[in-house]
Amino acid sequence: MSIKRGVSLYSFQHETFLGKMDLEDCIRTCAELGAFGIEVIGEQSFWGYPEQPVKEADIQHWHALMEKYGTTPVAHDFMLDYKRYKGRIMPFDEQVASIKRDIDLAKRLGAPYLRALVAIEPDVLVAAAPYAEEAGVKLLLEVHAPLHFDHPWILRHAEAYEQSGSDALGFLPDMGMFLDKFPPVWKARFIRNGVPQKIADYIEKAYEDRVLSEYVIQNVREMGGSGPSIAMAETLRHNAAYDPRRMLDHMSRIHNIHGKFYEVTEDLIEPSIPYDDIVRILTEGGYNGHICSEYEGNRWIEDAVEVDSVTQVSRQQKMLDKLINQYAK
Amino acid sequence: MFDNKVIVEDSLASEQLEDGRYGVSVLARLPYYRGLGLSMVENIAVSIDGQDVQRDNVRFAVRGNMWTLDEMETEYGDRWNFGEKAKVLVVTGEPLDSGSHEVSVAITMRVSYLPFVPTTRDVKTLNL
Numbered sequence: 001m002s003i004k005r006g007v008s009l010y011s012f013q014h015e016t017f018l019g020k021m022d023l024e025d026c027i028r029t030c031a032e033l034g035a036f037g038i039e040v041i042g043e044q045s046f047w048g049y050p051e052q053p054v055k056e057a058d059i060q061h062w063h064a065l066m067e068k069y070g071t072t073p074v075a076h077d078f079m080l081d082y083k084r085y086k087g088r089i090m091p092f093d094e095q096v097a098s099i100k101r102d103i104d105l106a107k108r109l110g111a112p113y114l115r116a117l118v119a120i121e122p123d124v125l126v127a128a129a130p131y132a133e134e135a136g137v138k139l140l141l142e143v144h145a146p147l148h149f150d151h152p153w154i155l156r157h158a159e160a161y162e163q164s165g166s167d168a169l170g171f172l173p174d175m176g177m178f179l180d181k182f183p184p185v186w187k188a189r190f191i192r193n194g195v196p197q198k199i200a201d202y203i204e205k206a207y208e209d210r211v212l213s214e215y216v217i218q219n220v221r222e223m224g225g226s227g228p229s230i231a232m233a234e235t236l237r238h239n240a241a242y243d244p245r246r247m248l249d250h251m252s253r254i255h256n257i258h259g260k261f262y263e264v265t266e267d268l269i270e271p272s273i274p275y276d277d278i279v280r281i282l283t284e285g286g287y288n289g290h291i292c293s294e295y296e297g298n299r300w301i302e303d304a305v306e307v308d309s310v311t312q313v314s315r316q317q318k319m320l321d322k323l324i325n326q327y328a329k
Numbered sequence: 330m331f332d333n334k335v336i337v338e339d340s341l342a343s344e345q346l347e348d349g350r351y352g353v354s355v356l357a358r359l360p361y362y363r364g365l366g367l368s369m370v371e372n373i374a375v376s377i378d379g380q381d382v383q384r385d386n387v388r389f390a391v392r393g394n395m396w397t398l399d400e401m402e403t404e405y406g407d408r409w410n411f412g413e414k415a416k417v418l419v420v421t422g423e424p425l426d427s428g429s430h431e432v433s434v435a436i437t438m439r440v441s442y443l444p445f446v447p448t449t450r451d452v453k454t455l456n457l
Binding site: 010013016017018019041043044045047048051079080081082083084085086117118119298299302303 | 330331332333334358362363364365366368369371402403405406407408410411412413439440441442
């Protein structure tokens with residue numbers, strides 16, 4: 001069993017936001033790319049949810065699309081708005097109930113996994129785990145930059161999952177935490193926003209040199225940087241080149257992967273995220289779940305060019321296909 | 330994200346409220362990759378031709394219902410869907426002159442997992 005390819009419909013947000021692609025267009029596109037695993041954000045694809053339940057007709061339509069295109073539901077990404085009430089955090093029991101509602105939706109969609117956002121408390125997930133077990137689904141914490149597998153918050157989650165004894169709790173690493181180089185599309189956007197070339201070049205180099213974010217921010221200030229220059233430097237607070245090998249300690253709980261990317265070039269290279277290493281290491285770890293494309297370049301280029309998410313996802317899928325076959329045993 | 334897609338092109342329209350007061354509206358989309366419950370829309374700041382509109386003169390309307398921004402803060406039963414065009418209406422008192430106007434809409438969202446409260450602003454010149 002080798003790594004499987006999928007797409008999070010997050011990737012097509014530009015087109016679906018503007019009504020240029022509907023759900024069927026998305027699913028058909030994924031199938032055409034040979035990415036047969038589908039990840040969905042309930043609150044993006046199903047209007048009215050969660051205040052209103054997803055209509056039965058919409059669920060039937062979803063399953064009809066899966067059958068028509070030969071695709072398989074992989075994950076429902078839930079949000080859990082624990083700040084729904086201004087000035088107070090949603091009570092614990094209500095948070096658990098909210099997750100149960102999403103478990104119900106995942107089950108109706110036929111998705112075996114749910115993506116939990118990284119800010120969610122471990123105890124809340126542990127409390128929802130028995131309900132997930134009953135439903136036959138797993139709750140996966142999205143390990144996402146600036147958090148990473150050695151961060152105490154993630155270690156706390158890992159310990160809580162072990163103590164719970166539940167195999168319905170796990171991880172969904174987002175590959176953006178392995179940001180090796182400063183993404184060219186970010187740099188170009190910051191330059192358009194007014195960052196002087198010299199400062200942009202400095203930040204890009206400082207990132208490659210792994211200089212601590214706080215030093216970079218201070219140095220940019222001393223270079224006379226303000227506004228967009230500081231904002232560019234501050235991206236280093238939220239991103240770092242963590243080591244993909246850190247996933248290997250957690251393979252038994254990793255069941256889905258976010259193939260985050262900002263750009264794939266014509267020659268099938270993601271300039272900032274080391275997919276060659278990532279696929280090799282995941283293969284070494286025996287991973288046989290999906291890597292779901294998560295295109296996030298749109299927001300960095302939309303001010304300058306028309307976003308073409310389908311071309312971008314298509315390129316990443318070709319890249320993944322090549323790497324998966326290259327490393328498959 | 331979607332910074333330049335908040336205000337829908339060509340959507341500036343004259344309005345008259347039930348109490349007879351005049352206003353104008355634009356269609357707007359939530360600058361986010363999903364929908365959001367209305368209680369988490371913290372503010373919709375509008376300015377027209379450089380003049381800031383008072384918060385209590387802003388209304389939000391979608392699918393036949395209308396809220397003031399204060400009312401939205403405790404609306405837990407409805408949401409602004411992903412990509413959904415909602416009407417942002419401002420009470421101007423007097424009708425706005427026809428012709429070209431610069432409209433700014435800045436949306437502040439309380440997003441549970443973000444360590445900050447983002448505001449996204451779009452400015453467009455629209456014809457009335």
